[in-house]
Amino acid sequence: MFIQTEKTPNDNAIKFLTGSTILDESGPRTIEFVSRKDALKSPLALKLFGVPGVVSVMFGSDFITVTKDDSSQWTVLKPDLFSIIIEHLSSSLPILGDLYFRGVEDASASADAGPGxxxxxxxxxxxxxxxxxxxxxxxxxxxxxxxxxxxxxxxxxxxxxxxxxxxxxxxxxxxxxxxxxxxxxxxxxxxxxxxxxxxxxxxxxxxxxxxxxxxxxxxx
Missing domain, CATH: 3.30.300.130 (Fe-S cluster assembly (FSCA))
Structure with missing residues (x-):
């Protein structure tokens, strides 16, 4: 598996181009996780938050954007992030967990009630x-x-x-x-x-x- 990185306008954020599907077309176009608590909804996001310095993770159709804090260096973080992403995508483990899908069902039920x-x-x-x-x-x-x-x-x-x-x-x-x-x-x-x-x-x-x-x- 070959993963490329791409710079973003934000020096603290890097886009990992995975070359494989992260989110399929049937769901949302992006999903963002901004805390370790939030990352409990995704096995992959939770692993990425395990790298010291990571403050947010966002999934797209075929990319992952990782944002770090100001004090951390990409030269230190990148090897661990590459390893985690490659290992997870090479396995049969899901990108999103049951906790995420339960939340989607709850949100859908609330939306059906109508915003008035x-x-x-x-x-x-x-x-x-x-x-x-x-x-x-x-x-x-x-x-x-x-x-x-x-x-x-x-x-x-x-x-x-x-x-x-x-x-x-x-x-x-x-x-x-x-x-x-x-x-x-x-x-x-x-x-x-x-x-x-x-x-x-x-x-x-x-x-x-x-x-x-x-x-x-x-x-x-």
Whole structure:
């Protein structure tokens, strides 16, 4: 098995081109794991998080983007990451575990309950997602990142998204968000007035809740 690496706009993120299928076409185009707790959903992601310095892992159709912290060096991390990826992909072990699929089923059940949006709002959201999926996300994924729709506030025109993979923490990502993504969305969909990256806020909230839960367990 021959795996190549490709630089991304984020110096702390590298894209591993595996030459084999990581995520098939029937599922999501990318899946990101931003903590060891999150990585419990994937045997491969959990192994990659075992390498000191790894802070996030994102799977694409045929690539894996790994992001490190500022203090770690790629010359130290790369050999271990290569070894883990090759060993896992050469085995019969799954990329995603049962915990991930149970979460997908729960999310699907919640979605079936309906968001309570009026038909006009739902139409705008559909148009936004279509534009994101066809014009914006493919370009971002080429750089080892991705963008996920979070919500759209019709009253303010604010579209909330999360930047993932190599885009997370990248200094140029906010410029791209405003100068490229926001301009395209506001041009094609007048209801959109601005685009806001809320990924860091959501991640902080999730980590805070997990810390509170852990603290309760320790005091029991």
């Amino acid at each position: 949006l009026d038909s006009d709002h739902q139409q705008i959201v559909s148009e936004i997602k279509e534009l994101l999926d066809t014009r914006i996300r493919p370009s971002i994924m080429e750089d080892g990142g991705d963008l996920e729709f979070v919500s759209f506030d019709k009253s303010t025109g604010i579209l909330s998204v999360t930047l993932q993979g190599a885009c997370r923490g990248c200094s140029s990502s906010e410029v791209t968000l405003k100068n490229g993504i926001e301009n395209m969305l506001t041009y094609y969909i007048p209801e959109v007035k601005s685009v806001l990256n809320v990924g860091s806020e959501l991640e902080k909230l999730s980590n805070d809740e997990f810390s509170k839960f852990s603290s309760k367990l320790e005091h029991q």
